[in-house]
Amino acid sequence: MDAKNKTRRDFVKTGAAAGVGAAVVAGFAPERVNAQEIVWDREVDVVVVGAGAGGMAAAIAARDEGASVVLIEQNFDIGGRAILSGAAVYLGGGTSLQRAAGIEDSLEQVFYDWCLQDRPRNRYNDRELAWTYVEKSIETFDFLAANGVDWESLEGRSPDRLDSVPRRPTPRQWPIESEVIVPSQKGSGLMRPLAKSAREKGVVILLQHKMTSFVREQPTSGRVIGITAVEVDEWFKPQDQTTNIRARKGVIFATGTHAGNVEFRRIFDPRLTEEYQAHGDGWVQLNADGPIAALAIGASLWGTAIQTNEADAQLSKGRLATRSNYHALAFPPSAPNFFREKATGLSVRNWQNVVLVKENGLRFYDETAGIRDYEYFAAAMAWTGDLKKLNGGGPIWAIFDADGVEREGWNVMPPDVDPDGYFYTADTLEELAANIDNKYQWRPMPGAALRETVERYNSFVDSGVDHDFKKPTPRYKIQRPPFYAAWATPCVHESYAGVRINTKAQVMDMNAEVIPGLYAAGEAAGGYGQHGLGRCFVYGRIAGIDAARNSAA
Ligand SMILES: Cc1cc2nc3c(=O)[nH]c(=O)nc-3n(C[C@H](O)[C@H](O)[C@H](O)COP(=O)(O)OP(=O)(O)OC[C@H]3O[C@@H](n4cnc5c(N)ncnc54)[C@H](O)[C@@H]3O)c2cc1C
Known part of the structure; x- marks a missing residue:
């Protein structure tokens, strides 16, 4: 049977038979697909998985570089947890918004405040990844503004906890009331304009499509050349329709936190058994699909000590x-x-x-x-x-x-x-x-x-x-x-540990070798204990640019 005609049941069976491993959990068993047998339904330059913070930034950035882009999302709407968020974006270091409010800041100060200051979440950081995030903060802020995010002024704001000066810009709320998901939160003010911009620029967004595997030339070697996906209903239940999308330049996943996957989160903290629910899991499934599918083709985890630290925010x-x-x-x-x-x-x-x-x-x-x-x-x-x-x-x-x-x-x-x-x-x-x-x-x-x-x-x-x-x-x-x-x-609440990436957001294996053609961003990637949206947007954008430029070719 070719991959195109497989049903969900076959996916699960194949994953189990291939011994995909202990990380396989109820609801997600990545398929080991034979790349040579696959029948492609679509072909684009870049495939992005997950229409939340990291994925939306990646899709727009790749399109800005001239790549054709398909963005797939399992929910019936875009936004991920980002659209539920308070939308205080951890970006700073001297943005135009800060300057307009007469606030002096520097990248070095941001690095110290958010990534170095001795507290449990920073103690185990990969500082290379953290510094790249800081270094790209201002560009990312400008990128979000250029794609329609309407920032509120920082004038009169006091510094938040951990900050030497006011930073963390928040957007104005999205004006179309019926599209605001949680009225008390400004997340729609971030994600709606970005989705609008993505669509206007030509990103194709496929909703209710769930990625089921990454396709690599050989099971654990060669390039990543596409994904398999299955249509899902409004309860995320797979339907029989599958879609295989070939990616000429790269696959980027930003599938969010692993908080909703009991067995995956227990890798880091065995106490987190099934009674603990995950924030936002009535909106999106937060099942570590991206990391699990990446582990199945050879990716490594990274930053695990940060996830287990005795810090706040878990x-x-x-x-x-x-x-x-x-x-x-x-x-x-x-x-x-x-x-x-x-x-x-x-x-x-x-x-x-x-x-x-x-x-x-x-x-x-x-x-x-x-x-x-x-x-x-x-x-x-x-x-x-x-x-x-x-x-x-x-x-x-x-x-x-x-x-x-x-x-x-x-x-x-x-x-x-x-x-x-x-x-x-x-x-x-x-x-x-x-x-x-x-x-x-x-x-x-x-x-x-x-x-x-x-x-x-x-x-x-x-x-x-x-x-x-x-x-x-x-x-x-x-x-x-x-x-x-x-x-x-x-x-x-969230995850700090995920797959290993380098400063270009390329996913790496256990030997610190790049898996060509595979990128990760947002909470699906590990490395440093920075809360929230800032790092997701920064690394999403980095991934989009790098994939479109095909640097892993
Ligand atoms: C209530 C709340 C308030 C918050 N407030 C703030 C705040 O004020 N400031 C801040 O910085 N952060 C905040 N956060 C955290 C922030 O929202 C997240 O860190 C951020 O959204 C993570 O971005 P991401 O791209 O990694 O994942 P997400 O934005 O969650 O997007 C992941 C997307 O991937 C999709 N997906 C997953 N698996 C698949 C699959 N197999 N196939 C297809 N699609 C898939 C999901 O459906 C989802 O849409 C808040 C979070 C919550 C829940």
């Missing part, structure tokens, strides 16, 4: 009663992905209104800890005390009462809460514990334990002192029914 908390537990991620019911997301969630204004308990009904930390407090997450992931579950700490539940709901002003009905496993109510605490029926709640929560936890906490409110976890002056008793249990398990 996990976060802040929004209850929905899987997407992130303070800033509130999908309105009008969002086009709401059928996957199912609830907007409850944003917590004051952590005095809830106690947080583990699956065993016991408190474990001061609830007022910051949304990215490493010690909080370490406590959340600590051993459950049962030999049946040694890794992962199990679900975390926010427990509160009718008074807490009133003080927060919450609507405890759908669509604000997801009653399908993520939100429960009852008139007694024992009943509440018994009602919890969530697939990650691996043993029933003991009702007596929950009642005793709440009674003890209420006694701390009387005395004004939390003798267990030092929550500053516990203020409110949990006493007036109905009582509530809302999903509050931390969510995984």
Whole structure:
């Protein structure tokens, strides 16, 4: 059977038979394709996989160099996680926006602030990759502006955490309301103009197409000459239609974070078991498809120590009663992905209104800890005390009462809460514990334990002192029914480790040799612990330029 006529089932079978390896996970098994047998449906200069930050920049940059470009995206819309983001882009060093606001900055200062300053995320950086990112910051800022991003002025802005001077430009929001995915976030202001520019310049964007493998001349040698892809439905389920696209000059992947792939993320931190969801996985799948397909043809990983570091930003908390537990991620019911997301969630204004308990009904930390407090997450992931579950700490539940709901002003009905496993109510605490029926709640929560936890906490409110976890002056008793249990398990945010690339964004193998014709950008590439969009745009652009110039030929 030729590759063109294979179904998804065959892909999975072939991948397994070829022993693609331990990294193969449910939902993605890259095919080992025989390059000689493949029937190509399309042929272009550059194929880009993933229409998020890195991929969009790569596609435009390659097109600007005169290459014909196909950009494939598995979702029904462009944007990746970038369109959900706050869109504060880590770029600086003396941009025109900074100069217009009278802000003096330098590349060296950016390098120090973001890449060298001694903190866990910087400690294990590949400084060559980090410096190239800084060096290309200004060009990348100009490139984004030239492709329609309308930056807000930096005048009057104070420096953000870690910054010596104001940087991190944010765009104005995209003016077409119906195309804004999360109204409180400016990500649409970045990704919509870029997609518009890409289309106007002639980039062909194929939505609902999922890359299933990279095609290399020989299984682990020679050039990468194209990709195989399969059409997917709105649940990302593969349909029978496959598309094989030949790339004359290069294949670039920017498939985003691996946060949603439990087995892949556990390579770096075995504690991150299935109860931890990934930010934005109701919008895009975050399954490490790019790195896994690249590993299958010989790529190496890079920067793994950074992923495992005890830094902030790996996990976060802040929004209850929905899987997407992130303070800033509130999908309105009008969002086009709401059928996957199912609830907007409850944003917590004051952590005095809830106690947080583990699956065993016991408190474990001061609830007022910051949304990215490493010690909080370490406590959340600590051993459950049962030999049946040694890794992962199990679900975390926010427990509160009718008074807490009133003080927060919450609507405890759908669509604000997801009653399908993520939100429960009852008139007694024992009943509440018994009602919890969530697939990650691996043993029933003991009702007596929950009642005793709440009674003890209420006694701390009387005395004004939390003798267990030092929550500053516990203020409110949990006493007036109905009582509530809302999903509050931390969510995984992003990845710093991915495939190894060089400063041209070319993917490298275990011998530090370039895999000709294969490029990676964004969170799919490893190397240094820089948060977010800046590095994705920078390396996406680098990859697009280099692939179009065919430097790996
Ligand atoms: C709520 C939130 C707020 C954030 N705020 C900020 C912020 O203010 N500043 C900042 O710098 N960063 C922020 N970030 C992080 C930032 O959004 C990401 O770092 C960035 O989007 C990563 O870019 P990327 O190109 O690697 O991946 P993405 O932008 O996620 O794009 C990856 C794309 O690849 C597609 N894809 C994956 N696999 C396949 C496949 N097999 N075939 C086809 N397509 C595939 C995905 O569907 C997705 O569209 C935020 C993130 C979130 C979730």
